[in-house]
Amino acid sequence: MKIAVDAMGGDNAPEALVKGGILARDEYKVNIVLSGKENEIKKILEKSTSDFRNIEILNAEEVISNEDKPVMAIRRKKDSSLVKALNAVKNKEADAVVSAGSTGALLAGATLVVGRINGIERPAIGALIPNMDGGFALLIDSGANVDSKPEFLYDFAIMGDIYLKKVMNIASPRIALANIGSEKTKGDKLTVETYDILESTHLPLNFIGNIEAREILQGKADIIVCDGFVGNMILKTLEGTVLEIMKGLKNELMSSTRAKIGGLLIKPALYSFKGKFDYSEHGGAPILGVKETVIKAHGSSDEKAVKNAIRQAVICIENKVNDLIEESIMRR
């Protein structure tokens, strides 16, 4: 098995990507293709390991950044680390792509270069939201599609279900629809129609009804289905709130001698608490609905997070997640 890693994408690129690749090679016995500037990658490789087996470099001189317009970047930057990694997968020279770079570019590339699974009109991105019990929920779609139709949300539920069953080992994932109330009749046109579809589907989906945004961190659902605009709002509000609270708390703990001493004493507890919101543990966000395995690692991924994202890709491939999605979509 061979995993293509976009070595130039992400806040800690290329170092975290290269090192994460080495870790994954050692732990999961896979081959790693590092796509990016050969010189830079080589330097880090030589510093980090003396064993170069099962690691190859795919030279690419261009880099796609968050500032690039996604579709245009994919079309024009043919010699970029991302496009080269995607092409390797498309041409069956690799089995999956992992990138911590621009989400938009990865999405555009997954659709334009790799292509959609038959029957899937809109691939989606599934973000893992950690909750307070140490568990998580898959928020799908977390930002790939706006102005979704009910049929798209139905597909998101089907894809999320297979992903959690096969990759996260959850026997019967509880699927909920993000909504502004718990009753069936609540919501906008999209959610009301999607509710009907999910309730009456002949597929074995464990649909548990609506979930309000207030309950998302409470671990009541394993999959939260929504339009990408809404999913992005949920995800970004959550991230922003956690960030601002932690920042505010830090300031408050510096505000007096008493608070400073208290702050020192609670430091371990605070770290353990912060760990619950640690994205790196659960790996990255899968882009579901495209023909090959594509995993978006968090932009701030360190080498451990990169390793975990590669593990996700490995499990997807081993369990033929994309084949199962295609089968389910054909039967829906």
Add this chain to the structure above:
Amino acid sequence: MKIAVDAMGGDNAPEALVKGGILARDEYKVNIVLSGKENEIKKILEKSTSDFRNIEILNAEEVISNEDKPVMAIRRKKDSSLVKALNAVKNKEADAVVSAGSTGALLAGATLVVGRINGIERPAIGALIPNMDGGFALLIDSGANVDSKPEFLYDFAIMGDIYLKKVMNIASPRIALANIGSEKTKGDKLTVETYDILESTHLPLNFIGNIEAREILQGKADIIVCDGFVGNMILKTLEGTVLEIMKGLKNELMSSTRAKIGGLLIKPALYSFKGKFDYSEHGGAPILGVKETVIKAHGSSDEKAVKNAIRQAVICIENKVNDLIEESIMRR
């Protein structure tokens, strides 16, 4: 000036409503009409004050709860504290309504009993979101309308602008559109079209472009305009995250002796921090776009929060907010 208070709505009704009414009477020199069960209200009044001037009771034997279907409750429960308070305003026997009860019922009642301002198709609810700098932003619409059209969001911006100028004394409120990216072309059909309208309006609106959900607590905008489905997701995700973090932090601080001692030391700092997210300071959420002043106080309002919600109503009336909205809507 006479403010009708729905004395039976909210988690702490009727006590907090009655006591808040007394406080407001004393501080703002207004008349208070307490709508609800006369016996219960009388008992609290007698316990709380020896001065009954400028306070009257409007007897109502029914109560509308959060479980009632809003429109049906307004139509059928004619003898409820809420409907009676709304009718008092409609019949010019009072100048404003303040309620801490069901948001849905208050919205339905504001529209059905009081009626919309000429030219306003959709009244909206504006929630005040406190931010880390001690300021706040008005999130409008925070849940009254789903499937909004761009014209509705334009009206939300106009109404929010007048409200912040007149009630919150902000000279030139920065208006932002909640969106999934900062560029003009980002978003769904609704936000792209609304952006165009807000950018090219001849009204003196200080439109500053898109705001991402991640930035909402950073105090970058004074007004955040969005569809009610989206606004509800933002508001509830924010509330849920703050709540779960505080709960989780508390547990963590009980996890060891060391943490417990540290916890005691940081208690004052923690309270000061929590105070920043205190809804009661800023009062309630105005329902904008209806003919009379209607303020929704937070469900968990204590007497101070009720008093502040009444203050908001007073300022709205004194500054003729509804007249100004009608004028602006005619000129848009």
